[in-house]
Amino acid sequence: MKIIETSAGALTNFELLDLLRSRGAGKDASRAIATVSQSEFKVFDYLEGTVACNQTREIIDNFVAECQKFDLTKAEILNIVNIRPRNEPELFPLVEECEQRMEDKTEELVETITRILPPHPSQADEANEEAAEGEEETEPEQAEGEEEQ
Structure with a gap:
């Protein structure tokens, strides 16, 4: 290199x-x-x-632009991009003095993270499995309803 x-x-x-x-x-x-x-x-x-x-340069650029309103440091944004916290307890160690600095914006930041940054591969697999299970559960009910008619 x-x-x-x-x-x-x-x-x-x-x-x-x-x-x-x-x-x-x-x-x-x-x-x-x-x-x-x-x-x-x-x-x-x-x-x-x-x-x-699962990330792309466009996703990261978009996320950095969205983070301007939260007044985060470059190191904090870097850690958030690399780790992708899913909730407030996972966010707190990544943002210094998170409760004092962010006040009521932590929920909005977590929502921004989950909306823009793609999930971890294992989380995406879990979400796909849950969606497939939900579809499987509704299909037999529909089949039973069709048989009755």
Whole structure:
């Protein structure tokens, strides 16, 4: 890896994942011929299991723009993007003096996070399973109602 500009700033997990993908990291069979070191593959594999795998540059840019009204620091926004808290208890450790600074805006911030940032892959799978279970439960009831008529 060639450093172009030192201390340019911290990267989100998505940006690091995007960098590794551009260098040839991936899950396919050509992985053995890529110009990525073994440790970089381990980082890639880890990041593929985090919320970063579902994010895009547009999503992050949109989220950063929305966060302007909450007066968050760059480090706080970075942590929120990387971790994607789902509720207030998960948000409090990421925002310094959250209760005093945010006052009644914490619910709005959590809503903004859940609306803009995509869920963790395991959360998306759980939501899909719950939706499928809900559909399965309604189908037999409809079938019974049709038989009676």
